């Protein structure tokens with residue numbers, strides 16, 4: 516019998532979010548994944564390990580990240596609510612991905628793994644992994660779809676400069692899902708000396724839980740910072756969702772607090788009736804990449820190609836905890852298309868002086884709908900607080916911005 520999502524979270528059954536999550540891996544990997552789970556549980560319960568992670572995040576990666584008020588953006592959106600930006604773009608390497616990489620590579624060291632592999636879409640997770648490996652002196656191989664290699668050249672060069680080997684993956688749609696397949700193949704071939712740093716809250720248990728815990732610092736800081744500013748908790752949190760790690764990192768602290776509305780924003784690409792990456796809006800339940808979650812698939816259960824202008828959201832799946840939050844209605848998931856994301860990036864640049872990553876721009880593009888849903892639009896929302904996760908900076912997307920926005924005469 517299937518359990519209902521609400522009565523069953525990973526707190527009481529490790530790795531299970533309702534009926535989502537789990538551990539679906541090849542036989543050769545099972546002992547390695549079990550070893551990882553035991554190693555992670557022991558490390559996370561060890562105050563010395565946690566203080567090593569916290570210290571590296573503070574002294575090297577630049578935490579805590581700022582919480583910036585965005586009054587000109589709020590004015591442009593016509594809301595009386597205060598809009599706040601959680602500035603993960605200010606972290607070392609330019610996104611939230613570093614939080615997870617610091618924790619996982621320190622864990623790999625503790626477990627005696629001498630080789631690190633990773634997959635990457637936008638390149639931010641690959642850069643973050645390569646950066647931590649350089650700092651700790653570990654060899655690093657990053658699998659990246661050939662399409663993403665072409666559209667995220669700057670990040671490929673950064674990884675190479677940091678000493679990582681970038682392996683372009685030509686199979687399938689040559690994007691993130693294919694890079695994950697290739698990384699899993701590498702891991703199966705080298706189970707004993709290699710740690711696979713998965714870049715989001717996805718994959719077999721313990722990854723969704725482990726990555727969420729390593730990203731939880733985002734929401735924990737928000738709680739603290741907002742309290743210091745206005746003496747209260749936020750009313751709503753908004754984050755883009757690829758695999759879902761920046762969103763889970765922001766949400767985790769507040770899931771149990773029903774007064775805080777949670778909004779995840781996925782990529783509608785060219786539109787929900789065209790090519791997109793809207794797993795919540797258009798996906799269905801399936802087992803892939805080591806987990807049970809929602810996924811874009813055909814009638815035979817084959818993964819469909821996703822599309823988004825942002826490489827980091829161009830993934831046909833989503834982490835299992837999001838599938839659960841969606842199903843039990845605790846979080847709402849919206850979808851915005853490529854054009855809306857581009858326009859939102861321009862609006863943020865010109866209202867707040869910040870160039871966001873294209874991934875993060877999706878969260879901003881959803882703000883009009885979020886504000887309307889909350890009743891904070893049309894000059895309403897006085898005394899209310901909406902926090903948007905600015906998951907990364909836009910430098911890597913300059914070629915896309917240049918081609919799609921700056922080259923167009925209609926761009927003001």
Ligand SMILES: Cc1ncc(COP(=O)(O)O)c(C=O)c1O
Pocket residue numbers: 610611636637638639640714715716755756757758759760761762826827828872874875906907908
């Ligand atoms: C800046 C940025 N934001 C968001 C994402 C999406 O990943 P996630 O949903 O795991 O936060 C990526 C992925 O590469 C990214 O680079």
